[in-house]
Amino acid sequence: MPRKVVTRNPHREVGVLNPGWLLDHPVEHESNLEKNFIMVALACPVVKDIVHQPITLTLVHPNGESQKYTPDFRVRLTDDTQIIVEVKPEVFVAENKVKHDLAKGQLASEGTPFLVVTEKHINANGLSARAILLMRYGRLSFDEDSALECKQLLEEEFRGSAQVHELVSKGVSESLVWKMVAAHQLRVPVGLNINPQETVELNTQKGDCHDYFCTWFGIA
Known part of the structure; x- marks a missing residue:
């Protein structure tokens, strides 16, 4: 879909991603880094929803001063847990450490990771x-019968897991495979290698979604 741009103030341009194959709403971003985060997060098979600037916190510093802070995203996972995420260039992390630590502590008291x-x-x-690249596949259209046949083939002939080229050798469209990965019907290992040798399997991840999300981004 065409990129929608609106202007909130003279110094900040807001773009919108419309991942209609996965979410029922657009997701705003205020920088290329935020845009890239959204796309990487959408590719993660345990992500269920992403919302931009979901809450505003009132942070209280040790000296008693208070500060309003709006994190960048809320990511909801398939086990219905959620994570609040701040997307920040590495060069600015140190100078924002106190604010981030306060937010992390406040959210932890509510049971929400930051x-x-x-x-x-x-x-x-x-x-x-x-x-x-995966988002481009996500925008493609295939009929539900083709996706169902792919799933049945994967289950019946490959016991739920196969390399992409093995499915293609059985007549499955490679584009369909990657479309199903983008739609979280299938999943690939952490690393997201989009090539015929990659292994795909049915997306049945149920637990440990927080840990999986962190691993997806290489966060210890």
Whole structure:
């Protein structure tokens, strides 16, 4: 879909991604780094929803001063847990450490994890470039019968797991395979290698979604 741009103030341009194959709403971003984060997060098979600037916190510093803070994203996972995420260039992380630590502590008291994600996580080993490619597959259209046949083939002939080229050899469209990965019907290992040798399997991840999400971004 065409990129929608609106202007909130003279210094900040807001773009919108419309991942209609996975979400029922657009997701705003205020920088290329945030845009790349959204795409990498959408590629993660345990992600169920992403919302931009979901809450505003009132942080209380040790000296009693208060500060309003709006994190960048809320990511909801398939086990219905959620993570609040701040996307920040690595060069600005140190100067925002106190604010981030306060936010992390406040959210932890409510049972919600807080993560700071930088370009070192988002762009590691070309991860964001591969996520962009996966989004292009996500926009393709295939009928539900073809997807169902792919799933049945995977279950009946490959016991739920196969390399992409093995499915293609059985007559499955490679584009369909990657479309199903983008739609989280199928999943690939952490690293998101989009090539015929990659292994795909039915997306049945149920637990440990927080840990999986962190691993997806290379966060210990």
